[in-house]
Amino acid sequence: MSELRWNPLLGEWTITATHRQERTFLPPADYCPLCPTQPGAFETEIPAAAFDIVVFENRFPSLQAAPPAPTVTGSRLCPVRPAQGVCEVVVYTDRHATTLAEESVERIRRLILVWRDRFAELSAREDVAYVYIFENKGEAIGVTLHHPHGQIYAYPFVPPRVARKLAQAEAHWQRTGRDLLGDLLAEELRDGRRIVCENEAFVAFIPFFARYPYETLIVPRRGVAAIVDFDAVERWRLAEMLKTLLVGYDRLFGFSLPYIMALHQRPTDGGEYPYARFHIELLPPHRTATKLKYLAGSESGAGAFINDTVPEETAPRLRAACPSAL
Amino acid sequence: MSELRWNPLLGEWTITATHRQERTFLPPADYCPLCPTQPGAFETEIPAAAFDIVVFENRFPSLQAAPPAPTVTGSRLCPVRPAQGVCEVVVYTDRHATTLAEESVERIRRLILVWRDRFAELSAREDVAYVYIFENKGEAIGVTLHHPHGQIYAYPFVPPRVARKLAQAEAHWQRTGRDLLGDLLAEELRDGRRIVCENEAFVAFIPFFARYPYETLIVPRRGVAAIVDFDAVERWRLAEMLKTLLVGYDRLFGFSLPYIMALHQRPTDGGEYPYARFHIELLPPHRTATKLKYLAGSESGAGAFINDTVPEETAPRLRAACPSAL
Numbered sequence: 001m002s003e004l005r006w007n008p009l010l011g012e013w014t015i016t017a018t019h020r021q022e023r024t025f026l027p028p029a030d031y032c033p034l035c036p037t038q039p040g041a042f043e044t045e046i047p048a049a050a051f052d053i054v055v056f057e058n059r060f061p062s063l064q065a066a067p068p069a070p071t072v073t074g075s076r077l078c079p080v081r082p083a084q085g086v087c088e089v090v091v092y093t094d095r096h097a098t099t100l101a102e103e104s105v106e107r108i109r110r111l112i113l114v115w116r117d118r119f120a121e122l123s124a125r126e127d128v129a130y131v132y133i134f135e136n137k138g139e140a141i142g143v144t145l146h147h148p149h150g151q152i153y154a155y156p157f158v159p160p161r162v163a164r165k166l167a168q169a170e171a172h173w174q175r176t177g178r179d180l181l182g183d184l185l186a187e188e189l190r191d192g193r194r195i196v197c198e199n200e201a202f203v204a205f206i207p208f209f210a211r212y213p214y215e216t217l218i219v220p221r222r223g224v225a226a227i228v229d230f231d232a233v234e235r236w237r238l239a240e241m242l243k244t245l246l247v248g249y250d251r252l253f254g255f256s257l258p259y260i261m262a263l264h265q266r267p268t269d270g271g272e273y274p275y276a277r278f279h280i281e282l283l284p285p286h287r288t289a290t291k292l293k294y295l296a297g298s299e300s301g302a303g304a305f306i307n308d309t310v311p312e313e314t315a316p317r318l319r320a321a322c323p324s325a326l
Numbered sequence: 327m328s329e330l331r332w333n334p335l336l337g338e339w340t341i342t343a344t345h346r347q348e349r350t351f352l353p354p355a356d357y358c359p360l361c362p363t364q365p366g367a368f369e370t371e372i373p374a375a376a377f378d379i380v381v382f383e384n385r386f387p388s389l390q391a392a393p394p395a396p397t398v399t400g401s402r403l404c405p406v407r408p409a410q411g412v413c414e415v416v417v418y419t420d421r422h423a424t425t426l427a428e429e430s431v432e433r434i435r436r437l438i439l440v441w442r443d444r445f446a447e448l449s450a451r452e453d454v455a456y457v458y459i460f461e462n463k464g465e466a467i468g469v470t471l472h473h474p475h476g477q478i479y480a481y482p483f484v485p486p487r488v489a490r491k492l493a494q495a496e497a498h499w500q501r502t503g504r505d506l507l508g509d510l511l512a513e514e515l516r517d518g519r520r521i522v523c524e525n526e527a528f529v530a531f532i533p534f535f536a537r538y539p540y541e542t543l544i545v546p547r548r549g550v551a552a553i554v555d556f557d558a559v560e561r562w563r564l565a566e567m568l569k570t571l572l573v574g575y576d577r578l579f580g581f582s583l584p585y586i587m588a589l590h591q592r593p594t595d596g597g598e599y600p601y602a603r604f605h606i607e608l609l610p611p612h613r614t615a616t617k618l619k620y621l622a623g624s625e626s627g628a629g630a631f632i633n634d635t636v637p638e639e640t641a642p643r644l645r646a647a648c649p650s651a652l
Contacts, residue, residue, distance in 0.1 A: 005535040006508065007533075007535035007537070008498070008533060009491055009494055009495075009507070009510070009533075009535075010487075010490055010491060011490065011493075011494045011504065012630075012631075013630070014536065014537050014631050014632075014633055015630055015631065015633070016633050016634075016636050017633070018635060018636055018639075025439060026619070033646055060391040062632045064623070071638075072534075072638065075424075075513055076511055077510060078510075078513070078534045078535060085439075086386075087628060091534055118637030130628075132623075132627070134623035134624075134627055134628075136620075136621065136622040136623045141622050141623075142619075143619065143622075151623065153624060153628070155628070155630060157520075159624075159628035159629050160628075160629035160630065161336075161627070161628055161630075162628055162629065163545070163629075164336055164337065164629070165335055165336060167337075168335055168336060168337045169335075172334070176583075177386070183403055184335070184404075187401055203542040204597040207365055208331055209331040209332060209334075209335075209404060210399075211333070211340050219548070259402055260626055261623075261629030262628065262629055274646070283627065292468065293468075294467060294468025295468050295626070296468050296469075296480075296586060297458075297460035297461070297462045297477065298341075298388070298460075298479060300586055300588075300609060301458070301487070301607060301609070302458050302460075302485035302486075302487055302588070303338070303486035303487025303489075303490070304338075304341060304344070304481060304483070304486065304487075305340050305341065306342075306388045307340045307342045308339055308343060308344060308346045309344060310327055310342050310397075310400065311345055
């Protein structure tokens with residue numbers, strides 16, 4: 001059973017996907033479904049003895065190109081739609097015991113090319129309103145497979161948190177004629193205290209209003225709306241920045257830091273989004289090496305985030321941990 | 327350092343509260359700050375050898391009646407305000423090793439009277455726009471103290487998730503002249519499959535669009551906007567319903583189930599909210615006895631919730647676990 005059910009209290013779709021309850025959960029390393037298939041051994045998701053970067057459709061998808069008919073009848077108040085869309089898995093490497101942070105800039109650059117190609121293909125689909133590229137890393141985030149991988153969800157709607165960000169950017173655009181994220185970037189560069197690292201094409205900072213202690217935004221200097229619009233030099237610079245930042249996280253904490261990595265881009269629903277600017281959010285749940293930030297009553301119930309740190313203190317720590325050369 | 331920093335990307339305040347990073351974290355049971363102070367022993371937060379229900383100001387508050395001046399200068403894009411407000415702790419009983427589910431209906435009724443009194447007092451304050459009564463229970467939710475207690479945050483703004491719910495209710499009111507939650511309740515009662523328990527004054531159900539497998543809403547049959555507006559019989563019925571449901575949760579899972587309990591009421595900012603209806607959200611993070619629902623990439627980054635269950639299956643299980651008599 002898989003369908004979209006409208007939540008009129010919040011004005012958003014909930015995706016139900018009951019087959020996911022039985023998905024593979026932290027299998028032993030020699031039964032990893034994301035490893036290459038070895039001759040004579042069990043067949044993984046990838047029928048090849050070696051590979052570079054692989055993309056395939058999630059075997060336990062929340063959204064499907066040919067979804068089943070909904071099992072319930074909706075109402076005017078709570079309509080129901082098929083769970084149309086695509087869920088893909090992006091396996092970063094055929095080596096099991098590594099992380100994106102440990103991989104070469106060259107591999108990260110190839111991953112960015114894969115993201116570009118998948119964005120181009122999925123965004124061309126009629127049924128896709130938003131292509132969301134992300135990575136859940138670490139058991140603290142709830143990952144069920146350790147092999148380094150990310151995911152792509154091609155939603156049939158613009159998801160609610162993305163829609164809120166776009167509405168804010170649109171209002172700013174209409175008020176000022178300028179791009180909100182560009183204005184924020186200019187302010188952060190002028191102040192300087194919260195900058196973590198920068199290169200000719202990208203700047204990473206812990207924003208003034210960070211919700212998580214080590215939440216970092218990677219923002220392009222150029223007002224680019226989607227990953228398909230970067231040139232070859234920008235892709236290199238983005239790969240270098242991701243490597244720098246992820247190594248910085250691991251060095252600062254002394255272990256491979258869990259995080260959510262979320263790529264934000266323009267919707268692909270056919271609308272015009274002159275105010276959308278590409279950015280990457282990195283959301284690590286750790287507030288110290290041994291303590292997590294939980295989304296408890298204030299965050300999950302009321303939506304009000306409390307940050308036990310200030311970015312003027314966390315950004316210098318993270319900056320100092322980032323390698324100055326790769 | 328404690329202040330409100332505006333997040334222009336999402337259009338909301340982040341509360342920074344750096345002194346909270348050092349708050350008491352899972353102390354040993356004989357150093358519980360919420361226990362009564364025993365003669366000759368260390369002084370807890372409560373200078374009494376016994377008590378019934380106690381409310382006091384949080385020693386590590388996110389919001390304060392006399393907040394410090396902000397430590398940073400804001401900008402037009404990212405303004406800063408003092409972290410004005412109140413954070414209170416509500417200790418449910420002087421017994422350490424118990425839970426609200428294990429307490430008597432009579433104690434829960436007295437707790438509801440305490441909630442009513444605190445709502446009345448805090449809502450009268452000029453600096454308070456929203457009184458948010460909640461409980462974080464269990465280490466899976468990130469609680470730092472096990473002694474049974476809840477919290478009250480009196481925010482100087484209507485928090486963003488509450489504002490979204492109110493905007494949806496207002497739009498429905500303007501379109502139909504009716505109360506959104508009342509209409510939803512009528513639909514759920516007509517369908518019946520998702521009802522968990524009901525009495526003459528309240529109905530509990532896992533909503534059609536539930537985001538969490540065992541998310542339950544408690545909705546009054548009467549269109550009451552705040553806890554101060556219930557009569558004595560309704561307070562008894564609410565106490566009975568909370569007891570029934572919390573016992574049901576514990577019986578279904580076979581252990582004391584962690585949850586967030588969030589009371590939703592009308593704002594106290596002086597506005598008119600004819601479309602606001604009191605309700606309680608119970609959000610347990612467990613999807614099975616051994617697996618948690620994480621707010622990972624789709625939920626935290628995009629805001630799109632995936633539920634691995636359907637309420638037509640979870641509600642009958644929870645209903646069967648609820649005691650038929652108290």
